[in-house]
Amino acid sequence: MPVQWTAALAVGIPEIDHQHQELFRRAERLILALRAGDRSEVEPLVEYLTDYVAEHFASEERLMRSVAYPAYELHQAEHARLRADVGELASRCAEYGPNPLVTLMLHNWISDWLRRHIGSSDRALARFVHQDVR
Numbered sequence: 001m002p003v004q005w006t007a008a009l010a011v012g013i014p015e016i017d018h019q020h021q022e023l024f025r026r027a028e029r030l031i032l033a034l035r036a037g038d039r040s041e042v043e044p045l046v047e048y049l050t051d052y053v054a055e056h057f058a059s060e061e062r063l064m065r066s067v068a069y070p071a072y073e074l075h076q077a078e079h080a081r082l083r084a085d086v087g088e089l090a091s092r093c094a095e096y097g098p099n100p101l102v103t104l105m106l107h108n109w110i111s112d113w114l115r116r117h118i119g120s121s122d123r124a125l126a127r128f129v130h131q132d133v134r
């Protein structure tokens with residue numbers, strides 16, 4: 001299954017859609033580097049993805065606070081879980097270097113967990129924001 005962002009994942013808030021696209025781009029670069037097995041290339045890309053995950057979640061959490069989003073805590077808990085998964089991936093990568101397990105973990109993270117979060121929780125947030133501005 002490809003790890004690219006597709007229009008089916010659009011939530012309709014341009015800033016968030018751009019950030020999701022960037023997340024997929026960074027994850028895809030990391031997957032390619034993991035497959036190539038070059039540790040010196042993988043390490044900065046892990047950091048590059050980890051930083052962006054934190055940045056993106058912080059930005060959504062700011063948006064949720066600014067609109068007094070009722071499901072803030074649930075959404076934030078999902079972010080915490082997703083961030084922890086990336087943290088675990090980064091530490092396995094630091095310990096063992098690029099390997100098929102880390103590649104699979106990242107692939108599953110992006111194509112399963114992140115997709116699911118965007119498709120349900122981020123969409124719900126966007127629906128709320130759109131109602132809120134009307």
Ligand SMILES: [Fe+2]
Pocket residue numbers: 016020056060118122
């Ligand atoms: Fe998101």
Ligand SMILES: [Fe+2]
Pocket residue numbers: 060075079117121122
């Ligand atoms: Fe989110």
